[in-house]
Amino acid sequence: MLSQQDMLEAERHGKQVRSIYVYEAPVRLWHWINALAMVVLAVTGYFIGLPLPTMPGEASDNFLMGYIRFAHFAAAYIFAIGLLGRIYWAFVGNHHAKQIFKLPITNRQWWSEVFFELRWYLFLEKTPKKYVGHNPMAQLMMFFFFTVLAVGMVFTGFALYSEGAGLGTWSDTLFGWVIPALGGSLQVHNLHRLGMWIMMTFAVIHIYAAIREDIMSRQSLISTMISGWRMFKD
Amino acid sequence: MTETFYEVLRRQGITRRSFLKFCSLTATSLGLGSAAAPRIAHAMETKPRTPVLWLHGLECTCCSESFIRSAHPLTKDVVLSMLSLDYDDTLMAAAGHQAEAILDEVKKKYKGQYIVAVEGNPPLNEDGMFCIQGGRPFVEKLKETCADAKAIISWGACASYGCVQAAKPNPTRATPVHKVITGKPIINVPGCPPIAEVMTGVVTYMLTFDRIPELDRQGRPKMFYGQRIHDKCYRRGHFDAGQFAEAWDDEGSRKGYCLYKMGCKGPTTYNACSSMRWNGGVSWPVQSGHGCIGCSEDGFWDKGSFYDRVTDIKAFGVESNADTIGKAAAGTVGAAIAAHAAVTALARARQKAGESEKVSENQGEK
Numbered sequence: 001m002l003s004q005q006d007m008l009e010a011e012r013h014g015k016q017v018r019s020i021y022v023y024e025a026p027v028r029l030w031h032w033i034n035a036l037a038m039v040v041l042a043v044t045g046y047f048i049g050l051p052l053p054t055m056p057g058e059a060s061d062n063f064l065m066g067y068i069r070f071a072h073f074a075a076a077y078i079f080a081i082g083l084l085g086r087i088y089w090a091f092v093g094n095h096h097a098k099q100i101f102k103l104p105i106t107n108r109q110w111w112s113e114v115f116f117e118l119r120w121y122l123f124l125e126k127t128p129k130k131y132v133g134h135n136p137m138a139q140l141m142m143f144f145f146f147t148v149l150a151v152g153m154v155f156t157g158f159a160l161y162s163e164g165a166g167l168g169t170w171s172d173t174l175f176g177w178v179i180p181a182l183g184g185s186l187q188v189h190n191l192h193r194l195g196m197w198i199m200m201t202f203a204v205i206h207i208y209a210a211i212r213e214d215i216m217s218r219q220s221l222i223s224t225m226i227s228g229w230r231m232f233k234d
Numbered sequence: 235m236t237e238t239f240y241e242v243l244r245r246q247g248i249t250r251r252s253f254l255k256f257c258s259l260t261a262t263s264l265g266l267g268s269a270a271a272p273r274i275a276h277a278m279e280t281k282p283r284t285p286v287l288w289l290h291g292l293e294c295t296c297c298s299e300s301f302i303r304s305a306h307p308l309t310k311d312v313v314l315s316m317l318s319l320d321y322d323d324t325l326m327a328a329a330g331h332q333a334e335a336i337l338d339e340v341k342k343k344y345k346g347q348y349i350v351a352v353e354g355n356p357p358l359n360e361d362g363m364f365c366i367q368g369g370r371p372f373v374e375k376l377k378e379t380c381a382d383a384k385a386i387i388s389w390g391a392c393a394s395y396g397c398v399q400a401a402k403p404n405p406t407r408a409t410p411v412h413k414v415i416t417g418k419p420i421i422n423v424p425g426c427p428p429i430a431e432v433m434t435g436v437v438t439y440m441l442t443f444d445r446i447p448e449l450d451r452q453g454r455p456k457m458f459y460g461q462r463i464h465d466k467c468y469r470r471g472h473f474d475a476g477q478f479a480e481a482w483d484d485e486g487s488r489k490g491y492c493l494y495k496m497g498c499k500g501p502t503t504y505n506a507c508s509s510m511r512w513n514g515g516v517s518w519p520v521q522s523g524h525g526c527i528g529c530s531e532d533g534f535w536d537k538g539s540f541y542d543r544v545t546d547i548k549a550f551g552v553e554s555n556a557d558t559i560g561k562a563a564a565g566t567v568g569a570a571i572a573a574h575a576a577v578t579a580l581a582r583a584r585q586k587a588g589e590s591e592k593v594s595e596n597q598g599e600k
Contacts, residue, residue: 049544050557051495054486055476064476123577163501167450167460180452184532185462185502190547190556197560201567208571212578 019229020132022096030086031225033078038203040075044068045196049189073161080154096133100142110136121209128217132230138209145202149195156182156192239278239441253278260438263306263431265457277442284441285340285348287379288322291372292365292399292408293354296427297390298324304430305514317441320348323367334368337375341382349440350383352376354392356414357399357406364406373414385419385446386411387436391529394422394453401535412453419446422453424505426529431510432458452532454504463500463526466508469493487523497541498525505530 023031047068055062090101104110117137119125129135134142159178162171163185182188214221220231237245243253257278258271290298302309302325319325321336328336340348357364362371380386388411391397399408412420423436436455439447447455464470472478472492479487480495494501500508503526511518519526525541528534538545544555 051476051478054478054480054491059471059475059477062475062477066474068476121574123581163462164465166465167456177451180532184537185504186499186528186531186537186545187547189502190545193544193556194547194559197556197563201560201563204564204567204571208575212575216578216582 019231021228022132022224022230023228024089024093024097025228026085026089027093027097028225028228030082030089034082034086037075037079037082038199040071041079042196042200044072044075045193048072049193076154076157076161079150080158083150083154099133099139100147103140103143113137114140128213130217130219130232135213141202141205145198149199149202153192153195153199156188156195159188160185160192237283238281239283240275242283243278259306260442264435264439274442277444281441281444283318284384285318285320285344286351286437287320287337287340287348287383288325288351288353289372289376289379290323290367291352291354291356291376291392292406293390293392295324295353297353297392297433298322300427300430301389301433302430303513304434306431306434309430309434317349317437337379341379345382347384348382349385349387350380351387351389351437352393352411353389355396355400355408355410357408358414359405359407364408376411376414380415380418383418385421385440386415387440388412388420388422388424388453389433390428391424391426391534394424395532397426398535401533420453421446421449421455424454424459424530424532426534428530429458429506429510429512432506450504458506458510459504459530461504461506461509463503463505463508463520467500467520468508469520482523490523493520493523493525494543496525497539497543497545499528499531499534499540500526503528503531 048065051065051068055064087101090098113129114136116125116129117135120128121137133139155175155178158171158175162169162174162176163179165171167176179185179188182191210221213219214223218233220229220233224230240253244250254271254275257275258268261268261270261274264270320340321333323333326333326336354365356362356371356373356376358373362373365372367375388394392399392408393411396404396408396410399406400410412422421436421440423433425432432455435458436447439455439457447457450456450459452459464473467473469490469492472490473494477486477489477491478495479491479493481487482496492498498520500520507518507526508520511521527540528537531537538547538555542555544557546555547559
């Protein structure tokens, strides 16, 4: 009798929990690789600007800054190439893959939902709306604090990289102009570091919002970025 | 036609042997290799000396002070033999109307053939009244003199970028030469002052090859400003090893460790100090234990402390560095998130309590 009841229960439940395939495999893979690259970049970048306490012994026995800078540059290449791959996927992937690259700013409905989401986060709305992809507020934040900022970090980052690589290298040819345009090497270093702080602050908000929405809006968020399926719990 | 360099040198009693030695030394100091030595010799034997007019705007004469201490080539050779320094109000013997007349004379006689070397910059506020020479604003003299020049050399941070007189709030509106003179090739030779051998090297290159050296995006000669101090610094090994001086009197400082943490601007400064050094190769700032202050970079007076690596960014009237802003933002957002999470939890608990009450009510009805 009990097992029969369980089956019925599961069947009814199965009808209620609907799921939609949102994030395709390349997007999910990119998301986690990108997250890892960002952690490495932020930590190593922090210590490039303000290095660790001095190393004892002979200079020839140590290569700490060298390794830290190597990790930073390696992660930077992964971050930049990943971003290029992600932009490519925005063209060939499903419509959710385009979300973080363009904003429907002429759509009034979209704007009103941005403000609805704002009210929801300010506890002024009792029940949240459900979205298959990003909610409009998240999309707006994602566009400015990830997409635009990431492009800025790639440009300033490779401009700084070109200083060590030297005149006439590909990084100098493509990004060297950024340095005089932003007011000199030191200024670019400072702005690049400020960009890191903005991105890290956004990452904190991003993780908090994902966990909170996963609980509050009765739809899956975190597991969606792993499996690709968005589950709706009621 | 004026005399060639070679004729002048011989007239001064310099042997051909010494002349050829000078040519190979010059070729080496320009990084051109031994094959260029005969070309330099040939050029000096055949080309007439180029007249140079050296103007002084708002400046401190540190460029001239540096220039006259050049060792390779000796300034004596440059000034007396290689170039015909027809006008330099600080160095010349003539004065007053006699001196000013030379400007007009050279301008007419060598139209489009002479080089203008500018030390300092013109202030533009109040119609240029902050720098008056011979009874008129320097900016007028500069414009007139440059009008028929072949090329212009901007000596030092003043002429190239503005330097201290252009630092905020720049009351006289001191303006770098390339923002006042347009349509002429301008070579920026920044530094406060530039290295003597860099100055004579640029002049030697232009006179011997009759063309301006290859320039980078900021109009600086690539051969001297193509790399950062950091790229050729003899303390670079300590940087890569992670060995830093952390105070002016600590063990690392005594051992000659990297001055990065003491605010050295070597990694953000393009100049030849770490390879050519100063005062005939005696020393240079990092070798004497003080970090680079970045004097050959645009606006170095306004880029925060000389003793910090992460320096202040000036924007929206606030001065703060990236770490202060970043930590404040991250802290605020962190606190806001904690508060938000707490409110969320409370609201949820209340909602759940309401729901379970409803459920129990419903069950009660049943």
